[in-house]
Amino acid sequence: MDEKSIQELNRIIRTSKHIVFFGGAGVSTESGIPDFRSKNGLYNQHDVKFDRYSPEYLLSIDCLIDHPNVFFEFYRQKLNTAGIEPNRAHYKLAEMEKAGKLDGIITQNIDGLHQRAGSRNVQEVHGSTLRNYCMKCHEKYPYDFIFKSEGPIPKCPKCGGMVRPDVTLYGEGLPQTAWIESKRLVFRADCLIVGGTSLAVQPAASLAYDFSGENLIIINRDRTSADRNAALVFHENISEVLDSIELEE
Ligand SMILES: [Zn+2]
The missing domain is CATH 3.40.50.1220 (TPP-binding domain)
Structure with a gap:
């Protein structure tokens, strides 16, 4: 400089x-958080499992609604900022x-x-990955809820609705x-x-x-x-x- x-x-x-x-x-x-768009960023890490989806799709509202299993697997693998x-x-x-x-x-x-x-x-x-909420009853859940929940799709203990991160997805x-x-x-x-x-x-x-x-x-x-x-x-x-x-x- x-x-x-x-x-x-x-x-x-x-x-x-x-x-x-x-x-x-x-x-x-x-x-240590990868940049989404740089050469070694999130979008260019080749993960066989997600290969048939575009990175934008994996972080889209359509994916969350239509293929929640895929969405949460990708989310848990790539967006955990613990540590x-x-x-x-x-x-x-x-x-x-x-x-x-x-x-x-x-x-x-x-x-x-x-x-x-x-x-x-x-x-x-x-938005923030540290906030989560139930899509049905809007109850809020702590930052680690999605990462600690059991089963492929995080469910609201109160109403059974799907719990999602309070982040802006593609299409929102x-x-x-x-x-x-x-x-x-x-x-x-x-x-x-x-x-x-x-x-x-x-x-x-x-x-x-x-x-x-x-x-x-x-x-x-x-x-x-x-x-x-x-x-x-x-x-x-x-x-x-x-x-x-x-x-x-
Ligand atoms: Zn709920």
């Missing part, structure tokens, strides 16, 4: 009044919020790692409250840091284009379509860049 960009990053952080972080899979890869810990990027963002330098986080990740690192205002636009709309709160955060922000996302997934990615504040900062390993609108672009490791932010005591 060049010294000039770091200085400029710190100048922007110091002078901004409403900073918001908008993040994607790249924030969690250092914790996974927040990394330096998560902790730095939590520190920034505590220091009054971050209004909130908007995340496309479903792993709950920001909250575990201590962040309070976290808008999960794709985004959770309204989180989406509205995210829009509100971006609208108010004078600095938006976009990190660890290639801005490929809509409508979530549209948040980066909605931003009309002063400084857009992009931190992502690869180029993104919003790079040319940014005040600063880092094609580097996200926690290294965040670590170079100096917070005043």
